[in-house]
Each structure stands twice: as C-alpha cells, then as structure tokens.
Amino acid sequence: MDFLIGHYNYWVVIFLMMVGLYTVISRGNLIKKVIGLNIFQVSVFFLYISIGTVAGGAAPIFAEGIKVYSNPLPHVLILTAIVVGVATTALALALVVRINEAYDSIEEDEIHELDHSL
Amino acid sequence: MGNNISLLLVVIPLIAAPIVAVLPRGRLPWAVALLVTSLCALLAGMQLWAVLHGGVISYELGGWAPPWGIEYRIDAVNAFVALIVAAIAAITLPYALLSVEQEIPEEKIPLFYSALLLCLTGLLGITQTGDIFNVFVFLEISSLSSYALISLGRKRQALTAAYQYLIMGTIGATFFLIGVGLIYSQTGTLNMQDLSTILPEVLHLKTVNTGFAFIMIGIALKLALFPLHLWLPNAYTYAPSVVTVFLAATATKVAVYVMLRILFTVFPYGFALATPVEELFMVAGIASIIIASVYAIYQEDVKKLLAYSSVAQIGYMVLGIGLASATGITAALIHLFNHALMKGALFMAVGAIIYRIGACRMDQIHGLGRAMPWTFAAIVIGGLSLIGVPGTAGFISKWYLVTAALEQGAWISVVVILFGSLLAVVYMGKLIEALYFRPITDSGKEVTEAPILLLVPTWLLVFANIYFGLDTELTVGVAEKAAAILGGGNP
Numbered sequence: 282m283d284f285l286i287g288h289y290n291y292w293v294v295i296f297l298m299m300v301g302l303y304t305v306i307s308r309g310n311l312i313k314k315v316i317g318l319n320i321f322q323v324s325v326f327f328l329y330i331s332i333g334t335v336a337g338g339a340a341p342i343f344a345e346g347i348k349v350y351s352n353p354l355p356h357v358l359i360l361t362a363i364v365v366g367v368a369t370t371a372l373a374l375a376l377v378v379r380i381n382e383a384y385d386s387i388e389e390d391e392i393h394e395l396d397h398s399l
Numbered sequence: 400m401g402n403n404i405s406l407l408l409v410v411i412p413l414i415a416a417p418i419v420a421v422l423p424r425g426r427l428p429w430a431v432a433l434l435v436t437s438l439c440a441l442l443a444g445m446q447l448w449a450v451l452h453g454g455v456i457s458y459e460l461g462g463w464a465p466p467w468g469i470e471y472r473i474d475a476v477n478a479f480v481a482l483i484v485a486a487i488a489a490i491t492l493p494y495a496l497l498s499v500e501q502e503i504p505e506e507k508i509p510l511f512y513s514a515l516l517l518c519l520t521g522l523l524g525i526t527q528t529g530d531i532f533n534v535f536v537f538l539e540i541s542s543l544s545s546y547a548l549i550s551l552g553r554k555r556q557a558l559t560a561a562y563q564y565l566i567m568g569t570i571g572a573t574f575f576l577i578g579v580g581l582i583y584s585q586t587g588t589l590n591m592q593d594l595s596t597i598l599p600e601v602l603h604l605k606t607v608n609t610g611f612a613f614i615m616i617g618i619a620l621k622l623a624l625f626p627l628h629l630w631l632p633n634a635y636t637y638a639p640s641v642v643t644v645f646l647a648a649t650a651t652k653v654a655v656y657v658m659l660r661i662l663f664t665v666f667p668y669g670f671a672l673a674t675p676v677e678e679l680f681m682v683a684g685i686a687s688i689i690i691a692s693v694y695a696i697y698q699e700d701v702k703k704l705l706a707y708s709s710v711a712q713i714g715y716m717v718l719g720i721g722l723a724s725a726t727g728i729t730a731a732l733i734h735l736f737n738h739a740l741m742k743g744a745l746f747m748a749v750g751a752i753i754y755r756i757g758a759c760r761m762d763q764i765h766g767l768g769r770a771m772p773w774t775f776a777a778i779v780i781g782g783l784s785l786i787g788v789p790g791t792a793g794f795i796s797k798w799y800l801v802t803a804a805l806e807q808g809a810w811i812s813v814v815v816i817l818f819g820s821l822l823a824v825v826y827m828g829k830l831i832e833a834l835y836f837r838p839i840t841d842s843g844k845e846v847t848e849a850p851i852l853l854l855v856p857t858w859l860l861v862f863a864n865i866y867f868g869l870d871t872e873l874t875v876g877v878a879e880k881a882a883a884i885l886g887g888g889n890p
Contacts, residue, residue, distance in 0.1 A: 383555035
C-alpha cells in the first residue's frame with residue numbers, strides 16, 4: 282500500500298502517458314491527435330519534476346536555515362522541453378489549418394480517401 | 400582556434416538563420432546561405448583535420464567545467480559525421496538556387512533558406528555536443544525545421560506527410576526524453592563522458608535498462624528503422640527536391656550517429672551485447688533490407704522508389720551496428736558516408752528531371768534519358784553505386800559489411816546483403832528501363848538537358864561516388880579510427 286500511495290505521482294505519469302499515446306494512435310481527427318501528443322508530453326514533464334524531488338527538501342530558493350533543497354536541474358531541463366512542446370504544438374496546429382484549407386477536412390480517413398480517389 | 404571551431408559550427412548557421420529570414424526577396428538570401436554553408440563545410444574539414452592530428456577537442460560552453468556545464472566534445476566519430484553534414488549542405492546550396500525558385504513561392508524563399516539553416520544548425524549541433532540532453536534540444540531544432548521544410552512541397556500531400564512525420568518524430572523525441580530522464584534519475588549527470596564512467600555501477604537497475612530501451616526506440620523512430628519507417632517514404636516523396644536531397648543525405652545519418660554514441664560511448668561496450676538489442680538490430684536490419692527493397696520495386700513514383708531504397712540502406716547500417724564488431728561499426732560508418740553520396744547524387748538527378756517536366760512518375764519519364772543524357776548518366780552511376788558495383792563507393796561499404804558478417808560467421812546476413820544488392824539491381828533497372836529503353840513520349844520530345852547549375856553539384860557527388868570507390872584512404876581510415884574510439888576495437 283505504501284508503494285502505491287508513496288509513488289502516486291508516478292502512477293499519474295504512467296496513466297497520462299498511456300492516455301496520450303493511445304489518443305494519438307486511436308483518434309482519426311488531426312486536432313485530437315495533437316491534444317493526445319500534448320498529454321503525452323505533459324506526462325514527461327511530470328516525470329522530470331518528480332525525479333527532481335528530494336525527500337524533505339525545500340524549493341530550490343536560497344534562504345537561511347534551510348539545509349536540504351530539491352534538485353533544480355530537472356526543472357530547468359523541463360522548461361526547455363516545455364518550450365519545445367509549445368513550438369511543436371504551434372507547428373502542428375499550423376499544419377492542420379493548412380490541411381483543412383487544402384482538403385476541407387481534418388479527418389484522417391477522409392483525407393486518405395481524397396488522396397487515393399484521384 | 401581548434402576549440403572554437405566546434406562552437407562556431409553551430410553558432411554561425413544559428414545566427415545566420417534569422418538574418419536570412421529578414422533579407423529582401425531575390426537572390427540575396429540564397430547567397431548568404433551559400434556563404435554560411437560553405438564556411439561550415441570548411442570549418443568542419445578543419446575540425447576533422449585538427450582531431451585527427453591533435454586528438455580530442457573539448458569546448459566548455461560559458462566556461463562551466465563539465466560535467467556541470469554543457470561540453471562540446473569532438474573526436475574522430477563526430478568530426479567525421481559533422482563533415483558529412485556540412486559538406487552535403489554546401490553542395491546542396493548551389494543546386495538549390497534554380498530548383499527553389501521554381502518550386503517555392505517567391506515570398507517564402509527567404510524563410511525557406513532560414514529553415515534550411517536552422518535544420519543545419521540542429522544536425523551539426525547533434526554531432527558536436529557531448530551532453531545528452533543537448534542532443535534532444537538539437538534533435539528537436541532540426542526536426543521542427545524539417546517538418547516546416549517538408550510541408551513546402553508543391554502537392555497537398557506534402558502537408559499530410561509533414562503532419563505524419565511531426566507526430567511520429569515528436570513521439571520518438573519524447574521517448575528519447577523519457578529515457579534521458581530515467582537515466583539522469585539514477586546517475587545525476589547528463590554529460591556523456593561522465594555517464595560512461597558512472598553507468599557501469601548502476602547497470603543492474605531496472606530504471607537504467609528501461610531508460611536504455613526508451614532511448615533506443617526513440618532513435619529508431621528518428622532513423623526510420625523498419626518497422627518504424629512509415630513517415631519516411633511520404634516525407635521524402637512530397638518534400639521539395641532540395642529538401643529531399645538534404646534530408647536524405649544527412650538527417651537519418653545523424654540519427655545513426657546518435658545511436659552509435661549511446662550504444663558504445665554512453666553505455667559500456669559490453670552492455671548492448673548482453674541485452675537483446677543486438678539481435679533486434681540484426682532482425683530489423685535484415686527485414687529493412689528485404690522488405691523495403693521489395694516495396695521499392697513496386698513504386699510508380701521515382702522519388703518514392705528512392706525513399707524506400709533509403710529505408711533499405713539504413714537497414715545495412717543497422718545490420719553493421721548489429722554485428723557489434725570493430726569491422727561491423729567501421730562498415731556502418733563507411734556506409735553512412737557513402738550512402739550520403741549516392742542518395743545525394745540520385746535525388747539531385749531526379750530533382751533535375753522534376754525541374755524540367757514537373758513530375759517524376761514512371762510513365763511520365765519514358766525515354767527522357769536520351770533527352771537529358773547527363774542527368775541520365777548521373778542516375779546510372781548513382782544506381783551502380785547503390786547496387787555496389789566495384790569501382791564505386793557502394794562497393795566499399797558492401798565489401799566491409801560482408802567482411803564483418805563473415806568474421807562473425809553470420810551467414811544469413813551475408814546472403815541478405817547480397818540478395819539486397821540483387822533487389823537494388825531490379826529497382827534501379829526498372830528506373831533505367833523507363834528512362835532509356837521506353838519510346839519517348841510526345842511531350843518528352845521538347846525536354847532539354849537540365850541547366851548547368853543543377854548538373855554541376857549532381858556530378859560533383861557522382862565523381863565523389865567514383866573517387867571514394869577507388870581511393871578509400873579518407874573514408875576507411877577515418878571510419879576505422881572512429882570505430883576504435885567507439886570501443887569496437889576491444890570487445
């Protein structure tokens with residue numbers, strides 16, 4: 282039981298990761314795929330932040346009387362990854378807009394049919 | 400000076416990219432991009448020379464000593480790969496002028512060159528850096544710019560191809576990120592050199608093994624290893640000709656380099672051998688070679704045929720890695736170089752046909768070989784190199800691969816390598832038949848030879864194919880040195 286509760290953030294990570302990946306694979310709507318991709322990436326952000334925790338550690342801000350700090354490096358790393366995630370989402374949405382203009386649809390199966398009926 | 404080159408290679412194209420984006424329309428953006436890529440190629444050449452004669456170069460970014468700061472660490476392996484990337488970029492740029500003017504809307508041309516330079520930044524960055532998280536950042540820089548570049552293709556399928564690549568590429572990069580995080584949680588470091596000293600102590604942990612698996616799958620997606628190659632054929636087919644030339648010759652090669660680094664430098668040499676990775680690579684490599692080659696035979700679009708052939712060629716490289724001997728790694732590195740030459744030449748020649756007739760379906764190119772003799776000759780020599788005929792670069796790679804397989808007594812691999820060459824004869828033969836032996840179509844009679852500006856870079860690569868097939872001192876010498884650094888020398 283301790284194992285289950287003590288690692289609850291990792292269970293959340295695994296759950297979100299699976300939900301995100303499943304959405305990307307199973308949905309045919311291009312926007313829903315992007316949402317799935319975002320959930321998948323966010324789960325990794327949680328993973329990194331969980332890794333950075335030090336038991337009993339305070340937030341990594343220098344202050345008197347505090348001996349134990351959490352590791353700030355994963356936070357910094359994940360800031361970079363968040364920026365990358367934002368850029369990816371922006372580019373993906375831009376592509377979906379262009380696809381909608383070109384095909385008049387954002388459903389994968391309809392686009393597939395339009396390409397192969399020509 | 401030697402140390403600064405390693406950083407300049409990344410910083411110069413990075414700074415040039417936004418400058419090019421705001422330049423006025425016309426040929427100025429192209430000229431600046433040409434200058435920058437030529438400079439990078441020169442610097443990469445100097446860097447390789449410096450590494451071969453002076454040993455490992457280490458550059459500490461911002462003066463922070465590794466392992467705390469990011470370190471650029473250059474040895475024969477990444478200097479070699481950086482030279483391939485920079486040289487291909489420098490040869491592609493002269494070719495780009497006319498091809499891009501025809502295929503890209505005028506107002507987007509400065510942005511096109513800007514994205515191309517960003518892609519170069521990312522690819523060179525991956526080769527230069529000695530920090531594993533930095534690899535992820537540069538991987539995403541190069542990937543994001545290549546999604547944008549692919550989406551600029553003329554057909555609307557380019558958009559869906561770019562979208563598909565974006566989804567799969569992002570999943571691959573995120574897998575890589577998960578793996579890096581898991582390994583960091585057990586080692587507390589991101590510096591590759593530091594990791595290689597700490598990792599042996601924690602190899603028994605499940606977290607580290609899981610991280611290793613995540614990283615391998617992530618990179619396998621990026622290098623389009625069968626069966627994770629689904630994004631590649633469409634992306635290469637519908638991208639503008641110049642982008643196809645550049646990406647086909649560089650992007651997957653850099654991914655192969657990352658795989659070699661993680662397998663043999665970051666993780667101790669014996670580790671990969673103890674996991675099922677080597678067998679998986681052998682199986683995936685063999686499956687790539689046979690299945691992708693068979694797919695290539697049935698393609699009606701010439702670019703798609705070459706794209707499937709690229710998947711097969713990646714199979715050869717992975718097979719070389721899978722053999723896990725000094726000769727195997729040498730063969731993989733040699734093929735990495737030679738494949739950049741042959742695919743670069745072939746995609747350039749096909750791009751020249753597209754420049755003239757606007758398409759490259761098999762039934763549209765009938766008899767064009769006689770109308771465009773120089774382009775046709777380039778395709779023939781490039782094809783011979785792809786097949787592995789003696790006297791071409793392709794022969795050298797196949798020779799080393801077969802030698803490596805024989806050393807290990809891997810008879811199935813030997814048979815597959817030779818059978819793969821036979822399949823290459825079939826699909827290149829099909830292309831050459833359409834180009835030369837079919838009667839010329841009515842519209843084809845008015846087609847003239849491609850402009851000289853497209854032919855010169857193409858033939859530069861064709862000559863390189865022949866030159867490196869005869870004089871192997873540079874390729875084999877450097878590849879052997881690199882393989883020794885990767886630890887293949889002492890299994």
